[in-house]
Amino acid sequence: GAGVSQTPSNKVTEKGKYVELRCDPISGHTALYWYRQSLGQGPEFLIYFQGTGAADDSGLPNDRFFAVRPEGSVSTLKIQRTERGDSAVYLCASSSGTSNSPLHFGNGTRLTVT
Amino acid sequence: DQQVKQNSPSLSVQEGRISILNCDYTNSMFDYFLWYKKYPAEGPTFLISISSIKDKNEDGRFTVFLNKSAKHLSLHIVPSQPGDSAVYFCAASGTSGTYKYIFGTGTRLKVLA
Numbered sequence: 464g465a466g467v468s469q470t471p472s473n474k475v476t477e478k479g480k481y482v483e484l485r486c487d488p489i490s491g492h493t494a495l496y497w498y499r500q501s502l503g504q505g506p507e508f509l510i511y512f513q514g515t516g517a518a519d520d521s522g523l524p525n526d527r528f529f530a531v532r533p534e535g536s537v538s539t540l541k542i543q544r545t546e547r548g549d550s551a552v553y554l555c556a557s558s559s560g561t562s563n564s565p566l567h568f569g570n571g572t573r574l575t576v577t
Numbered sequence: 578d579q580q581v582k583q584n585s586p587s588l589s590v591q592e593g594r595i596s597i598l599n600c601d602y603t604n605s606m607f608d609y610f611l612w613y614k615k616y617p618a619e620g621p622t623f624l625i626s627i628s629s630i631k632d633k634n635e636d637g638r639f640t641v642f643l644n645k646s647a648k649h650l651s652l653h654i655v656p657s658q659p660g661d662s663a664v665y666f667c668a669a670s671g672t673s674g675t676y677k678y679i680f681g682t683g684t685r686l687k688v689l690a
Contacts, residue, residue: 467620498680505581505666505680506621519677554620563609563628563670566678568620 465489467569469555475575476545484540484572488557495538496566497530498554506554512538513560545576580604581669583681591689596654598684600667603648607669611678612641612652615664624665625652657688 468487476482488495494513498506508522515535523529527545532538542549552573556566582601590596598612608629613621627634627641627650634641640653654661664685668678 496678503682505583505668505682508677508679511677522677556620563626565611565623565626567623568613570618570620 467555467557467567469553469569469572471572472570473573473575475577478545478547478576480545482542482545482574484542484553484555484574486538486540486555486557486569488536488538488555489567492557492559492567493535494558494560494564495532496556496558497538497540498556498568500552500554500571502551509540542574545574547576550574550576579682580607581667581679581681583665583667583684585684586682587685587687589687589689590657592659593656596652596657596661596686596688598652598654598665598667598686600650600652600681601648602650602669604669604671604679605648606671607679609670610641610643610650611668612639613666613668613680614661615666615683621666654686657686659688659690662686662688 470485496511497509500506510520510530512532527543530540552571554571556568558564611626612624615621625636625639627643643650664683666680666683668680670678
């Protein structure tokens with residue numbers, strides 16, 4: 464079946480602009496995660512949804528970052544007033560949400576803020 | 578603070594030999610561990626996992642060993658193949674659920690033909 468889909472695959476934006484990154488999880492997966500990966504680092508947790516609600520948003524770096532999942536499927540990560548330090552690969556993952564179920568990642572969106 | 582550490586940024590192994598990738602963790606509440614493989618321009622792909630009630634899990638050429646007292650796990654790949662060349666991440670989660678996996682910084686494995 465289809466895996467996790469992320470769009471766009473690449474996004475270049477100017478400092479100060481607003482961006483939206485989209486994630487379409489595996490059908491039927493109730494849990495959805497956003498991670499951020501900078502060069503030479505491992506994926507860094509941002510936020511986790513169980514269904515429509517954000518169960519844990521403790522990884523969001525500041526209030527410029529926000530994510531929604533209004534119908535419990537597709538999710539959008541929104542970044543306001545982008546800064547050059549936001550440049551990274553943003554990874555989305557989904558899982559069945561049952562105990563000890565592995566995450567299935569998309570290919571990520573590479574965000575470059577110029 | 579880095580709760581999951583992969584202290585070797587890179588490793589080179591001859592084709593056919595064993596590759597051993599190591600991972601250490603500091604949080605004793607972690608009870609589920611996973612290994613992921615990542616190729617360039619792709620997302621991480623799940624390889625193998627282990628629960629803290631076990632000390633070994635095997636899947637084909639891949640075996641993960643867990644030493645809870647040392648807070649250490651390792652991934653063994655044998656025999657190594659050129660297609661195994663990738664970055665490998667270990668990840669851990671705690672007893673509170675399967676969310677918020679914490680990842681290490683990765684080890685780049687190069688298998689030489």
